Amino acid sequence: xxxxxxxxxxxxxxxxxxxxxxxxxxxxxxxxxxxxxxxxxxxxxxxxxxxxxxxxxxxxxxxxxxxxxxxxxxxxxxxxxxxxxxxxxxxxxxxxxxxxxxxxxxxxxxxxxxxxxxxxxxxxxxxxxxxxxxxxxxxxxxxxxxxxxxxxxxxxxxxxxxxxxxxxxxxxxxxxxxxxxxxxxxxxxxxxxxxxxxxxxxxxxxxxxxxxxxxxxxxxxxxxxxxxxxxxxxxxxxxxxxxxxxxxxxxxxxxxxxxxxxxxxxxxxxxxxxxxxxxxxxxxxxxxxxxxxxxxxxxxxxxxxxxxxxxxxxxxxxxxxxxxxxxxxxxxxxxx
Numbered sequence: 164x165x166x167x168x169x170x171x172x173x174x175x176x177x178x179x180x181x182x183x184x185x186x187x188x189x190x191x192x193x194x195x196x197x198x199x200x201x202x203x204x205x206x207x208x209x210x211x212x213x214x215x216x217x218x219x220x221x222x223x224x225x226x227x228x229x230x231x232x233x234x235x236x237x238x239x240x241x242x243x244x245x246x247x248x249x250x251x252x253x254x255x256x257x258x259x260x261x262x263x264x265x266x267x268x269x270x271x272x273x274x275x276x277x278x279x280x281x282x283x284x285x286x287x288x289x290x291x292x293x294x295x296x297x298x299x300x301x302x303x304x305x306x307x308x309x310x311x312x313x314x315x316x317x318x319x320x321x322x323x324x325x326x327x328x329x330x331x332x333x334x335x336x337x338x339x340x341x342x343x344x345x346x347x348x349x350x351x352x353x354x355x356x357x358x359x360x361x362x363x364x365x366x367x368x369x370x371x372x373x374x375x376x377x378x379x380x381x382x383x384x385x386x387x388x389x390x391x392x393x394x395x396x397x398x399x400x401x402x403x404x405x406x407x408x409x410x411x412x413x414x415x416x417x418x419x420x421x422x423x424x425x426x427x428x429x430x431x432x433x434x435x436x437x438x439x440x441x442x443x444x445x446x447x448x449x450x451x452x453x454x455x456x457x458x459x460x461x462x463x464x465x466x467x468x469x470x471x472x473x474x475x476x477x478x479x480x481x482x483x484x485x486x487x488x489x490x491x492x493x494x495x496x497x498x499x
Contacts, residue, residue: 215252215293216245217322218330226448229334229380234309237268240333242301242320246293253292255324257301259332261285262318264311268304276301293325313339313377313450315414341374341451345418346458347381349445351465359394360437362465364428368447372420376449379418383411383428384444392436418449434470441465 221240223230232238242257261267263285270278270287277290278301289301316335349366370376385393405413415424432441442464453459 214247215255215322215325215327216330217257217320217327218243219320219333221333225333226336226380226382226446229315229336231336231338231448232307233338234307234312236307238265238305238307238335240303242289242303244291244293244299244301246295246297246299248296251292251294252325255291255293255322257289257291258321258323259287259289259303260319260321261287261305262316262335264308264314264316264337265335266306266308268306270301270303273300273302307335307337311335311337313337313341315378315450336378336380336448336450339377339451341377342372342454343374343376343449343451344371344455344458345369345376345379345447345449345453346371346455347445347447347461348458349461349463351463353465353467355434355470358434359431360434360467362430362432362441362467364430364443364445364463364465365425366428366445366463367423367425368415368418369423370418370420371455374451375420376418376451378450379415379424380448381413381415382446382448383413384446385411386442389441389443392432392439392441393430394433395431432467434467437467438469439467441467 219240219242221230221238223232223238223240225231230238230240242259244255244257246252267280267282267287270280270289272278272289272291276292276299278287279290280287287303291299291301293299314337316337318332320329320332322329345368347366347368349364351362351364353360353362355361368379368381370379405415407413418424428443428445430441430443432439442462444460444462446460448459
């Protein structure tokens with residue numbers, strides 16, 4: 164399983180040569196009214212290949228990878244396009260498809276460009292260029308509707324006109340009016356198998372009420388130093404779709420009052436790394452009003468003693484996977 168921060172390289176991009184005449188008309192269309200921009204053709208221009216990256220960011224509070232908001236709140240975020248370091252790409256079209264539950268308020272681009280929201284298709288389309296080594300930003304404002312209470316809203320991003328590395332859009336977690344007290348507790352233990360220590364973090368998430376919890380999310384946070392010491396692992400016995408192997412976030416659905424979820428998080432560390440402590444942070448949240456935040460997070464550390472390798476060993480490499488074993492349920496939990 165990958166570390167929460169994406170580490171894969173951006174894909175290379177195909178380029179298409181266009182004439183100065185096409186570039187002129189493209190720029191003229193973007194300078195015209197929004198209606199004209201909405202019908203502008205999508206073309207690209209580059210000598211060779213280009214690498215484009217598109218992602219989202221927001222200054223607002225984020226919990227387990229999602230913006231945590233209430234119905235009626237305004238949300239502000241940016242769509243950021245980073246151009247290739249050496250080549251230009253022109254006439255790109257970035258389209259964000261919105262989930263139900265959001266009302267479009269405003270969008271403005273830097274540098275100036277056309278951005279059009281279609282209320283029928285719930286699509287926000289941004290017409291943008293990507294000159295070499297340049298960054299373009301679209302500032303977006305939306306309002307969360309009351310119909311979205313208790314929902315986790317997911318949209319999508321796509322780029323037309325060039326291949327691009329596109330990050331997963333921000334999730335928006337809309338609070339309900341319910342009051343819950345989620346808690347996470349756990350212990351750790353270790354066993355040695357050959358050149359590896361296997362560490363087991365036995366964890367429990369519980370809803371102490373007074374109301375049922377909606378969209379319970381568990382986030383596992385591992386600092387970079389610890390990350391480099393973990394050799395291997397795997398996901399097993401986890402319902403399909405419950406856990407994201409890239410972000411280390413698990414979505415366990417609704418959790419009734421008094422119900423709990425038990426699971427093990429298992430990691431392997433080579434004995435050449437010892438002595439060392441291996442801390443994991445476990446954070447639990449939901450789309451509800453949390454009445455006691457003091458028990459929503461716990462850091463569990465297993466200290467490994469110094470051990471001499473029998474054959475000189477050596478690290479297996481910085482490959483990281485996490486083993487998350489779902490052991491049992493003390494109550495019925497609807498999984499998302």
